Amino acid sequence: MRVAVIGSDQKWIERVIEICRSLSHACHSFNRADRFRSRLRSESFDFLIIDLDCGGASVHEICGWIKSRGDLRHMLVVGFTYAVSDDEIAKALNAGVDDVIGKSVSSSFLNAKLQAVGRRNSNSIVRGEKYVFGRFVFSEIGLSVFDGKIHIFLRRKEFDLAILLFKNINRGLSRGYISEIVWGGEINPNSRTLDTHVSFVRRKLSLTSSRGYSLRSLYGYGYVLEEIF
Numbered sequence: 001m002r003v004a005v006i007g008s009d010q011k012w013i014e015r016v017i018e019i020c021r022s023l024s025h026a027c028h029s030f031n032r033a034d035r036f037r038s039r040l041r042s043e044s045f046d047f048l049i050i051d052l053d054c055g056g057a058s059v060h061e062i063c064g065w066i067k068s069r070g071d072l073r074h075m076l077v078v079g080f081t082y083a084v085s086d087d088e089i090a091k092a093l094n095a096g097v098d099d100v101i102g103k104s105v106s107s108s109f110l111n112a113k114l115q116a117v118g119r120r121n122s123n124s125i126v127r128g129e130k131y132v133f134g135r136f137v138f139s140e141i142g143l144s145v146f147d148g149k150i151h152i153f154l155r156r157k158e159f160d161l162a163i164l165l166f167k168n169i170n171r172g173l174s175r176g177y178i179s180e181i182v183w184g185g186e187i188n189p190n191s192r193t194l195d196t197h198v199s200f201v202r203r204k205l206s207l208t209s210s211r212g213y214s215l216r217s218l219y220g221y222g223y224v225l226e227e228i229f
Contacts, residue, residue: 003028003045005027005030006029006048009051009103050080050097051081052092053080067097088100143156159205212227
């Protein structure tokens, strides 16, 4: 999962990032909400953690803006604050925050909370699991895909990329997002390696409009797998 953290409390940010990374989440921090908003023009995130104490209407505006954007409806937003009164919680929830947590909670509670959020919005692959997307059945055992009676074999990264795309059907994914989720950030987002793997997945799975899917590039951003009805 790719996580964005907004806040000016450096100690709190470091604590949150440490826990996120211990859960194998890619984590990016921003000291101002407008910088996060600007980054969304070229990047994708699954989950936003926001410091509600950093002041300024922009904190609440960014939550409302996220929820008003159809292409960001997948993003979960959790707010953290020292003020956990009913009025403050109601204010944050009305602004579009999905949940509010007190900053004074223990690290074990915070860890458990973030794990729960991760399970609700995970792009990870469970070893030995099967995944069904329309006519495709993906089996992690043997990295195989069944398209009806057709048996297709994929390489490890091709399989991971295909699962990521199908889990995020009709959602644009940035090159940086794909690089971090599939390769753990080990390849440059602009590397031809990424494009080559997308091409292989498109060809091997016949992801063409005539067969109900379109895997296409988004100029200056990344890729999107669309279902064609």
